[in-house]
Amino acid sequence: MPNGEAAAAAVVEPPAVIAPPLLTRFRLRFAAISAQFFLAFMIAAFVALIALVFANKGGNETGAQLINGLYLGGIYALIAVGYTMVYGIIELINFAHGDVFTFGGMLSVWIGALLGKVGLDMTKLATSNFGGLVAALLIIFPLTMLCTGLLGVTIERVAYRRLRNAPRLAPLITAVGMSFFLEGIMFVTAGSGNYGAQKENWITGTAFTVHGVQVFWPQLFVILVAVIMMVALQVFVRFTRIGKAMRATAQDRDAALLSGININRTISVTFFIGSAMAGAGAVVYAIYYDLLQWNLGFKFGIIAFTAAVLGGIGNILGAGIGGFLIGLIAVFGSELIGGAWSNSIIFAMLITVLVLRPTGLLGMRVPDRA
């Protein structure tokens, strides 16, 4: 039977830390609010960044860096899409994706060389006239995208499919292994130095000038391609049956299975599209920069993944926005702190986003665990 009140007081030892109730409540509310205001914080920080550069270096420089950030962001966006789609559908960070991107770049060179052997000199075609350029692009883009897409599908088939129901550690380690495997192959094939992409003369010249800021054709090309691809992909996912299957599988795999969706095929298609986009990014990258390196995918991969997380993992539009944002942040950040730190800035960004607001800007995926 109940003992009486006096016993209760004597029985419990005081806790190690006695937090005053008001302070605790405040702490809990603050945590909740800071997550919600993340978006506002990001925008404010971003605007401050641009303003600082503007104040430091002047309008022209700012404008030029704006364009730089946008085209770099376009490439990141194209790669980020692959990460976000794969994570959305099987909750796996595909470490090998960045290396698929690099591989795509090298593939485009090899395809060019192959065609050259058959008599079709790609560079000559591309630099001859505008029609030739279009023809060259129409040849190189689909071929590269097809190859990288197939590579992505093969990787999934060989390495990830069997581990789909394994605890998260296993496919993660496999992904790291696959990434290193691809890098190793590229290291052996292409050597440790720069591997020329040989496309730098394809698109040259200034497109137009705005307020004294020059916009070059290659930059414009990158941005246009990225935006067009994003839009096309978004349309595909929203309005086609396969797109709907992909969205369904991403939300609830078992329900999708029960609805008659072929999960294996859907996942393969997802990998194909994501990798193909990376391939497109690779061609675009090759046209603007001339350097491919065996470990390029590593850096670009993490940066693109940061973009995907920033935009909201699982959300394609988010990946696009995230990509452009990260490009701008990287460029403006380097302006302020120095180029050697740009990677560290990105990683710091990644850590901040993951800790404060893991769902990102367009936060689509809510952890459905509890």
Next chain:
Amino acid sequence: MPDIADPQARVDLPDTGRQTRAAESSAVLWLVLAGGVLLLLLGWLLPWFVEQTASGVGHSPMDVIVSSPTGIGWLAVWAMGICMLALLAGVGYDVFAQLTERATPFRWSRIRAGLAILGGLCVLLIFILVVTRSELVFGDQTPDALTDNAVWMMLTGFGLLAFSYGLRPWVVTHGGLAFTAVAFVVGGLFPLMFNQSPGFVVWGAQFAGIYTLLALGLNVVVGFAGLLDLGYAAFFAIGAYSTASLSSAAHGIHLPFWVIIFIGAAAAGLFGALLGAPTLRLRGDYLAIVTLGFGEIVPDAARNSLFGNLARPSTGGPNGISGVDSPAFPTHGHAIFDYGLFGANPRPYYYTILILVALIVVVLRNVERSRLGRAWVAIREDEVAAAATGINTVQTKLLAFAIGASVSGFAGAFFGAMLGTVTPDNFEFAVSVTALTTVVLGGIGNITGVIVGALLVSFVIFWVLPGLQEWMGTVGNTVGISGLSTIQYSDYKYVVYGLILIGIMLLRPSGLLPSRARKVELETGAESEPLAAVRETG
């Protein structure tokens, strides 16, 4: 809770803790047996193979051994040979008896043990004779490098085989002790073998030692606590840079090595906790990527000379810090204490790292069996239940990071002193992946396993891949594909790592020497939800 009525589930796991301990001990037995057989075969066949196809270079160990030894050596060699045959016969008889379910003769195990001891003594005798060069056991021929290696491998292989087979019951009941004994004997005598290129071999062994330390440390984070850390090289870097900064010309401070090594470990441990702190509430894959990010930031910071400027870079920038002191005993002004050991001779370095590894293994084993080790297992299994049972998950995870990182710090400190130069390029992502590969290959969560994994990976990287260059040359000549010799096999390092990781995860996720709990976890999909996820649902 997994369904206990599921028959498949019950098959995998032994029923009691005692059965598991027995299983783990017999795993050690199989390991030592397999190692012995492998070395024996490798030593025996490889030179023969190369010799047949090359132009008279290299002799098979058997040729060398039977070619006119004299006196005691002759006797020892023949005794060893007879022992080997007898042991083989014994194995055959054992297998026969098991298959036909006969009883073995009275005191069979004693006979077996006796044979083993005899064989071991012969090996020891040959060893002493060769090392002291008192008898040309190998006849009048000075064996070339390949044959020299082969002979030592054969001897070691035979020793292991005799030991594990002959003393089988003892090995099975005292698995840990047996492995330690073997490791110490082989490890201690190692520098005395390989007469042809002792410097290089011992140098390689030092790297193997460093990899072992890295594997042990990473095993604490990934294996014990279940946190996938992909930026492990960062702590290695911190250990190395601490050493370099505090015992070189860079800042004019010259602390003795024996002090530095602890400072490096402490610094790394501190950073382990710092860098681990933001990751505590994250899910497994995000945690991995964040640690990856840190693994990149630290070498970047070193490269860009954080806390310094161009005039006086604190970390030496891209060129790093050179001129790091070698370890030395403090002389206290008495010449008698100046052993002058750590010069060009790699042996003292080797013994230092051997002792270091031994100490760390002891410490980690202690932790594994303490309440902290139990807490790690609990958190890995079910974080929510662990917290409800009274475990401070934050503190426990931070300790995992800190302890794992400090082991890496030890390795880094030694690395700095060993090489004399520390540059940011030493700490690229490849180092983290190498550490991960050794842990995954050897067995996540199993101390013995990760040591084996590290030794195997080192063996492949330092002996097999460079060796392939030579051997493939002769193979190519035989088979007619000359191209085989032009391939730079050492470049395939990364491909090898990748294949190992993928292969192990697909075929045997728990590694070569699985740790019991991890084995079932990794293969049947048990996963714990993060506490933070549950607490943030409000």
Next chain:
Amino acid sequence: MALLEVDRIVKRFGGLLAVNDVSFAVDTGEIVSMIGPNGAGKTTAFNCITGLYPLSGGDVRFGGYSLMGMPPHRITKLGIARTFQNIRLFSYMTAVDNVMVGEHCRMHAHVWDALLHTPTARNEERAVEARALQTLRKLSLERYADVYARNLPYGLQRRLEIARALASGPRLLLLDEPAAGLNPQEKVELMGVISRLRDDGLTIFLIEHDMRVVMGISDRIVVLDHGEKIAEGSPKEVREDPRVIDAYLGHGASEAMRTA
């Protein structure tokens, strides 16, 4: 002052109000049961008390000290232990290891004691193992000390979870549906175990659906429905409370019963 005071707690999940303004108290040495239809918010209330869910409003006091904002392990250290509705043992650890984990918060050895295997650590480990075996013996589980938790039959797993909860030396034991899945014989044994624990000085607060168990051992009963407390009192009072009958059997059932 009661041992446990639940003071107008509120728990919201986004738009869903799972627990709404619930208050009750548990005195030292009592056995109090919380009942209610499925989805009434009972386990949520448990989770709020043990710190797994942060409270949206209200407060919980244990021995006079507020538990708000305390992390679960601190609450356990303070003296509240719990079991889970769907057994959450550490399946790949042996029974005795499970109970030794329970002792974790009572142990004092520091990290360096563990690293260096000092006599302090060694002695404490030995003492803890002895205590763990004793706890197992108290619940008749010592035969299974070296068996992996996942290999134990269901009823024994439930008992092991209680053993683990006891290991932390609690003053208050929270049991979440301890009788679920047990056959009648095991339920009787369970009731015996709970009574024995109370006689040893523990205060027990449990959620349960089986009315025989509830009526059999409870000193008082608290009834939840749709997140609100609708009744509280002795078993007899609650059994005859029309609101309770309505909640379980449907609105109007008490009317029907009275007029029948």
